Amino acid sequence: MVNTKVTLSGWELDNPIIPASGTFGYGYEFAELYDINCLGTFSCKGTTVEPRFGNPTPRIAECPAGMINAVGLQNPGLDKVIAEEFPRLKEVYNKKIIANVSGFSIDEYVKCCAEMDKQDIVGIIEVNVSCPNGHGGGMSFGTDAASAAAVTRAVKAVTTKPVYIKLTPNVTDIVSIAKACEEAGADGISMINTMMGMRIDLRRQRPVIANKMGGFSGSAIMPVALRMVYQVFEAVNIPIIGMGGITTTEDVIEMMLAGATAVQIGAANLVDPFIAKKMVEELPTVMEKYRITSLSEIIGAAH
Amino acid sequence: MKQGFFEILSNKPLTADVYEMVLSGDTSAITAPGQFVNILLDGLYLRRPISVCDYDENTLTLVYKVVGKGTAKMSAMEAGTKLDILTGLGNGYDTAKSGTTPLLIGGGVGVPPLYHLAKVLLAEGKQPKVILGFNKAEEIFCKEQFEALGVPVYIATADGSVGVKGFVTDALKVCGDYTYFYTCGPEPMLKALYNATEADGQCSFEERMGCGFGACMGCSCKTKYGNKRICKDGPVLEKGEIIW
Secondary structure, rough: OOOOOOEEEEEEOOOEEOOOOOOOOHHHHHHOOOOHHHOOOOOOOOOOOEEEEOOOOEEEEEEOEEEEEOOOOOOHHHHHHHHHHHHHHHOOOOEEEEEEOOOOOOOHHHHHHHHHHOOOOOOEEEEEEOEEOOOOOOEEEHHHHHHHHHHHHHHHHOOOOOEEEOOOOOOOHHHHHHHHHHHOOOOEEOOOOOOOOEEEEEOOOOOOOOOOOOOEHHHHHHHHHHHHHHHHHHOOOOOOEEOOOHHHHHHHHHHHOOOEEEEOOHHHHHHOHHHHHHHHHHHHHHHHHHOOOOOOOOOOOOO | OOOEEEEEEEEEOOOEEEEEEEEOOOOOOOOOOOEEEEEOOOOOOHHHHHHOOOOOOOEEEEEOOOOOOHHHHHHOOOOEEEEEEEEOOOOOOOOOOOOOOOOEEEHHOOOOHHHHHHHHHHHHOOOOOOEEEEOOOOHHHHHHHHHHOOOOOEEOOOOOOOOOOOOOHHHOOOOOOOEEEEEOOOOOHHHHHHHHOOEHHHHEEEOOOOOOOOOOOOOOEEEEOEEEOOOOOEEEEEEEEEEE
């Protein structure tokens, strides 16, 4: 018998498979397809204080081995998520979730995290610092170590649950940002968010996406994500949830060898809605193939 | 929604760039005319959403136009090829509101989903009639299939080579009375119809999709009843909720 259990900040997961924010809604859509309690957990759609429609369409462009999205954090807003989405989810799901939170100012992050902290269904708060700072000329909080640390400190001050900072890869030195978050009190790091990319429609000679640019994800970005997780693992002592292009169960093992304690599955969910369930089911067989008896023992084993 | 493997039984051109693909497989997840399927194609990352033209218990008919890499790949596929397909996607048309003589209006590649709709309406004892709009004679397809159902078919061509010269809205003036309308086609056509008719009806929309089953919010639109996802809450929207 192999052991697929992993532990994130004291929270033991049955397995490290976690659908990523923005590819799994608030869970119950997928609960119509299979029993989502088989997952380690999942990260809910990025939630902001106010409801957001997001960007105009088209929001999606295809790429070789991936896709670009510019959804723009569409969500019903904090109050509705707590009043409607979570109760609906609880009818079909009995584990805790990762609450993914976004904001356009530190106050917004604080307000959102403080409320999420009170929800019994929330196990970890995952703070997306890739959104542009409304007060900082539109620059993303996550592209600057001091801003990322400021967000971390502010949300840590109003929360009791573990706080994981979700880092953007669109930076020169992700290691310094991860370290700044750790020093500011982060309990863990989620990485990586999507990479900025774009496509141009040859017929219209204009960008495919209405927002011009968007976040590139899918199997094409896996080597970049893996490299960054490997680098950050060497620099910090807090757990890393690794993500970016994970498509197969072998990819899960590879990401854990680089240093991830658990993994998130993003774009792959959109291509195969059953992929996360298939990974959970395949994991023991793949572990046996590579003579792994306990998954928690391989975290960072490639170093 | 179901994920399943379908085997191509036939795949043939109907015009220079419109093809009909018939597949065998489990169609039990399809519950309404106007729904679509999402097809995984080798070498392409995202699935291709294609409307269902017709289906029965174990066959699925898709009529698609070659517009890009995915549909070009599909057009070259041979009988016997197996495809990973998600079925039963989208809401589809609601036939309960049709009244006795609904009008079905299709423009170009928007024509196919109306075929099974016509069959369902006939089976419900209603008398549908159909307007099909194309650019020119050579681009006409599915006309005979509709005629074989015994329903009145009005053709509009932009160049006047067949039927009424002009758009489907011009054919609207000659097709007589109707109780309700159902339509699918390019968005400018949907909008022109919306403005040209006083009848109530339903429009099927198109949008670039990520997943096709409601997870990614890639194809959201605003309606009078709040935000909707074209892939999950649509592709069919009621006239009364559309915001142009």
